[in-house]
Amino acid sequence: MAFPFITAEQRLAEKRRSSGVILGPAGVGKTTLLKTTEAVSALFVDMEDGDLAVRDWPCDTVRPRTWPECRDLACYIGGPNPALRDDQAYSQAHYDQVCAQYGDPALLDKYSLIFVDSISVAGRLCLQWSKGQPQAYSEKTGKPDNRGAYGLHGSELVAWLTQWQHIRSKDVWLVGILDEKLDDFNRKVFSPQIDGAKAALELPGILDQVISMIVLKDDNGTPYRAFVCQHLNPWGYPAKDRSGRLDVVEEPHLGRLIAKITAPRAQQRTGESS
Template sequence: MTLPIITADQRLTEVRGVKGVLVGRWGLGKTFQLWTLNPSTTLFVDIEAGDLAVKNWPGDSLRPRTWEECRDIAVLLGGPNPALRDGQPFSQDHYDRARQRYGDPAGLEKYRTIFLDSITVAGRLCLQWCKGQPQAFSDRANKPDMRGAYGLMGQEMVAWLTHIQHTRDKHIWFVGILDQRTDEFNRKFYELQIDGSKTGLELPGIVDEVITLAEITSGDGPPYRAFVCHTANPWGFPAKDRSGRLDLVEPPDLGLLMRKLGAPEAAAPNPPSLH
């Protein structure tokens, strides 16, 4: 038996997907970005039930309503993790049970892009589930222990995000709501709207791209919407570009962004104008 070394030629020819998170404040059109993606190869995972803006979008969708369903979707997309024991989420045992419940996941192979809206609501479903687990109750008095619930939620969310991120051959976009807050020195800062702190802190390290859809004011001109893509930006928005292909500010069009990231097949053939 030899070490399973992957040669440079093999690595360069591998099919890889872009993994990113798109954040922005309410009403800027994050969900509407679905119109810029190829509907025949995009699966809309509608966790938020806020699809009015894309009601007539001609692609397929899933509508998970529980945390268990969110985990089942993740294991069917990414397959089982061989490092996990039976009984653990995303193990071979979990995969087999999800497959028995929903059928052969081969039907998911047609989808090249997964658009999950939103991670904020996924966090709420996760926390609700965590509140009913043994870790969310104190050992002595058996009373609810929110510290235990939030600790479990952080573990669950990071494991879920990481498993989906390891779906190497698919593009994954998580959508999230961005909150503006003020610190003790009255300075503005932005963070992902999600219960607990662990997920928001670790998410940028899990994905390749962190893109903020923002309304920007430049000089004396009118404000305009744009994608902010670099960590070092003058507005303090969360952003990261691991590809090195994006400018500080890009047009607010996810399909165009995917073309620039080297994935033109993900873009809609005739997208609407979002500029």
């Protein structure tokens, strides 16, 4: 079989989609962002059982409660990775298994947005599962080995995030808690709230967009919510815009953010010149 080359015309004609993570302090309204999207085409992956803020929003929901369920769902939605062996998660064998369990993947065609709440909870589920695996115990003594557990946790979580990133047919957005700490020089530093260091460090390199949803103040001192979208921002919040289409600060509206990222280039240029 010849390697499938994609011409420039084919690539430019592909429907653009978006993927990213929105980080913010607890209570800032991350889950409520779901209400700024089209309910009929959104799938809400509710890991926190925290749908109180969107209880009146008529979108479909799925509630994974264990790490294997989280992996199965990502495989079912994202499809198989042909580079993996049959004994690995997200392989063709894993995909065949979850399709037999959940049904025809064509059922997912109705969804254009996958909204995952949250990576912080996913990290906790992953660590709990990792601590029960053989890698989490010393081969010599049989006692728990935290290094092995956290090593497995990091590789599992990175593979899970990568599986979401590789979904080309849907917009995929995850949310998570943004931690604020002081470093040794009493300066504020911000990072995703994820158990273990590996996933938090690699997260910005995996997903296309990293957005901080925070509270700023206008010239009169009035607070307002905003998206911080670019790495070079005056507050030091984690952010990245691989699309190159976002301003440093955008309004906290996920639907409009996705539209701005995915708009055809000609259409965006027209809007910029007007």
